[in-house]
Amino acid sequence: MSNNRVVRLASRPVGMVVRDNFEVAEEDMPEPGEGEFRVKVAYISLDPAMRGWVAEGRSYVPPVQIGATMRAFAAGYVEASNHADYKEGEAVIGLFGVQHYAISDGNNVVKANTSLAPLEAWVGGLGMPGVTAYFGLLEVGEAREGDTVVVSAASGAVGSIVGQIAKIKGCRAVGIAGGPEKCAYIVDELGFDAAIDYKNEDLREAIKRTCPDGIDVNFENVGGEIMDAVLGRMNTFGRVAICGMISMYNSTEPPKALANLRSILVNRLKVRGFIVFDFVEKYGEALQTLGKWHAEGKLKLRQDVRDGGIEAFPDVLNLLYTGGNFGKLVLKV
Amino acid sequence: MSNNRVVRLASRPVGMVVRDNFEVAEEDMPEPGEGEFRVKVAYISLDPAMRGWVAEGRSYVPPVQIGATMRAFAAGYVEASNHADYKEGEAVIGLFGVQHYAISDGNNVVKANTSLAPLEAWVGGLGMPGVTAYFGLLEVGEAREGDTVVVSAASGAVGSIVGQIAKIKGCRAVGIAGGPEKCAYIVDELGFDAAIDYKNEDLREAIKRTCPDGIDVNFENVGGEIMDAVLGRMNTFGRVAICGMISMYNSTEPPKALANLRSILVNRLKVRGFIVFDFVEKYGEALQTLGKWHAEGKLKLRQDVRDGGIEAFPDVLNLLYTGGNFGKLVLKV
Numbered sequence: 319m320s321n322n323r324v325v326r327l328a329s330r331p332v333g334m335v336v337r338d339n340f341e342v343a344e345e346d347m348p349e350p351g352e353g354e355f356r357v358k359v360a361y362i363s364l365d366p367a368m369r370g371w372v373a374e375g376r377s378y379v380p381p382v383q384i385g386a387t388m389r390a391f392a393a394g395y396v397e398a399s400n401h402a403d404y405k406e407g408e409a410v411i412g413l414f415g416v417q418h419y420a421i422s423d424g425n426n427v428v429k430a431n432t433s434l435a436p437l438e439a440w441v442g443g444l445g446m447p448g449v450t451a452y453f454g455l456l457e458v459g460e461a462r463e464g465d466t467v468v469v470s471a472a473s474g475a476v477g478s479i480v481g482q483i484a485k486i487k488g489c490r491a492v493g494i495a496g497g498p499e500k501c502a503y504i505v506d507e508l509g510f511d512a513a514i515d516y517k518n519e520d521l522r523e524a525i526k527r528t529c530p531d532g533i534d535v536n537f538e539n540v541g542g543e544i545m546d547a548v549l550g551r552m553n554t555f556g557r558v559a560i561c562g563m564i565s566m567y568n569s570t571e572p573p574k575a576l577a578n579l580r581s582i583l584v585n586r587l588k589v590r591g592f593i594v595f596d597f598v599e600k601y602g603e604a605l606q607t608l609g610k611w612h613a614e615g616k617l618k619l620r621q622d623v624r625d626g627g628i629e630a631f632p633d634v635l636n637l638l639y640t641g642g643n644f645g646k647l648v649l650k651v
Numbered sequence: 652m653s654n655n656r657v658v659r660l661a662s663r664p665v666g667m668v669v670r671d672n673f674e675v676a677e678e679d680m681p682e683p684g685e686g687e688f689r690v691k692v693a694y695i696s697l698d699p700a701m702r703g704w705v706a707e708g709r710s711y712v713p714p715v716q717i718g719a720t721m722r723a724f725a726a727g728y729v730e731a732s733n734h735a736d737y738k739e740g741e742a743v744i745g746l747f748g749v750q751h752y753a754i755s756d757g758n759n760v761v762k763a764n765t766s767l768a769p770l771e772a773w774v775g776g777l778g779m780p781g782v783t784a785y786f787g788l789l790e791v792g793e794a795r796e797g798d799t800v801v802v803s804a805a806s807g808a809v810g811s812i813v814g815q816i817a818k819i820k821g822c823r824a825v826g827i828a829g830g831p832e833k834c835a836y837i838v839d840e841l842g843f844d845a846a847i848d849y850k851n852e853d854l855r856e857a858i859k860r861t862c863p864d865g866i867d868v869n870f871e872n873v874g875g876e877i878m879d880a881v882l883g884r885m886n887t888f889g890r891v892a893i894c895g896m897i898s899m900y901n902s903t904e905p906p907k908a909l910a911n912l913r914s915i916l917v918n919r920l921k922v923r924g925f926i927v928f929d930f931v932e933k934y935g936e937a938l939q940t941l942g943k944w945h946a947e948g949k950l951k952l953r954q955d956v957r958d959g960g961i962e963a964f965p966d967v968l969n970l971l972y973t974g975g976n977f978g979k980l981v982l983k984v
Binding site for chain 1: 895912916923924
């Protein structure tokens with residue numbers, strides 16, 4: 319019987335992730351106990367949050383410990399089961415880690431309906447980005463028919479789904495992205511109503527032009543000046559769902575003050591930060607809906623599936639931070 | 652039959668309010684139509700929001716027009732009624748304006764139970780400050796038993812009630828105020844658990860010392876550096892109810908960036924701006940509860956009732972901005 323192969327965190331990265339931060343190790347094949355099952359991992363999701371998971375210090379989830387298997391969402395097939403609800407051959411997704419085989423008790427595991435989308439899509443667009451967009455827009459942002467929704471980083475894995483869900487729900491979807499290609503992509507291919515090229519347009523004027531009735535929901539991925547400009551055009555009782563503030567993560571300059579912070583008070587905005595783990599009990603519901611929309615052709619996904627196995631994990635992960643991918647990054651095991 | 656006397660807005664103030672911004676005028680005694688009643692105004696509430704009401708430009712309520720009666724909450728007695736629900740002699744509070752007599756159709760009028768508190772209290776601590784504190788803490792801030800609540804401008808009309816309601820609800824109440832006297836007042840007289848003197852203490856250290864288990868609810872009246880320091884100690888899923896940002900209103904320096912803005916994301920905070928008008932349909936419920944607490948001795952109010960009639964309105968209003976009052980400012984008509 320073959321062994322398990324795992325990627326462990328060897329040291330905490332300083333700045334960019336390097337190969338030596340991880341090590342590949344052999345372990346005995348794990349055997350499921352009572353009420354458990356074994357998953358043979360097929361696809362691993364690569365997500366920007368991973369950089370935070372390997373950093374020390376207080377954050378929203380405990381950091382991966384040195385010597386522990388690297389945390390990751392993954393999709394695979396049940397291989398051996400002592401769990402009544404999971405049968406051999408079933409496709410599942412969950413936090414299985416960067417390894418060939420994982421043991422699970424079914425907690426926070428979701429079954430992947432491969433008749434709606436192929437397995438890799440369930441850790442691609444339908445995985446973390448899909449559920450992040452779904453709950454962020456509909457629960458945190460409380461988007462309703464007729465609302466104007468503005469999303470930043472709109473051509474990204476999450477932003478591209480936010481705008482498409484907004485359209486499915488009868489909203490006006492406006493995306494902020496950098497450069498004419500990304501802007502054309504979200505309007506022409508994904509069906510956004512309008513795009514703002516923050517690299518080549520005056521933000522405030524472009525927001526005014528594309529949001530003539532103001533903004534009801536801001537799905538914020540970027541923070542900083544982009545968020546500030548959007549705040550200045552929010553409608554009364556608008557909602558701001560803060561999913562990320564990537565403009566602040568790598569900046570070496572001190573942040574500028576938000577000129578429109580007072581909009582929160584004057585317009586009685588609800589500003590709420592969230593992470594996708596907060597909704598883990600409802601992933602199943604969201605994924606079922608997202609899968610259905612995808613199967614109906616209403617939700618387009620773009621995945622960038624890489625070969626190389628788990629040994630390629632550090633290099634493929636870095637593509638996220640160097641902009642080397644176009645579409646949701648997935649590693650094939 | 653006597654005439655009505657009214658204070659009208661004569662011109663928009665630039666900087667501080669001056670006497671010439673208002674004029675006193677005589678009008679015919681107003682007569683109630685079908686479904687209306689006339690109120691003889693006895694006490695007028697003076698509130699910081701008034702400076703905003705006389706300013707031009709988009710805000711949360713339309714500005715008072717030049718030549719119009721100055722807007723104000725007031726308390727008085729029904730004098731003549733063609734309205735089935737309001738009888739002569741009943742005590743009422745509502746947006747009756749700075750004048751001797753007002754006509755109302757009962758919309759957003761609340762009856763004042765003078766067996767629980769004297770009439771002036773219903774535009775004093777139990778008026779705008781009371782309902783602002785009530786809804787801001789309990790609905791926007793979602794304060795629950797066991798929470799740590801931090802309120803800024805804690806010795807003020809709203810802040811002093813926020814801390815007392817927090818105590819009634821079984822929370823830990825920490826107030827931020829300027830100077831040892833105000834700090835002693837909120838702890839010794841109002842029963843706050845702790846006070847922070849932002850003028851004489853290191854804010855961050857004092858917050859750490861007084862909030863050993865972090866902060867669940869921030870009732871924010873000040874904004875700026877005080878809010879920033881509080882954000883840095885918020886617990887996961889904490890709430891920030893933004894009632895005011897007075898630190899920004901008169902500042903001539905550009906605002907500093909909030910160093911802890913990312914706390915909204917990492918701690919998944921709900922930050923929500925509100926104004927008391929948003930809850931106008933539920934004033935009655937809040938006032939009944941506040942009056943009961945006051946009658947039971949659980950809620951201490953400090954009112955500063957000034958004589959001089961409506962002619963004194965501009966001078967008395969200015970006390971709010973020069974710090975010339977101690978306690979909720981009320982003008983006796």
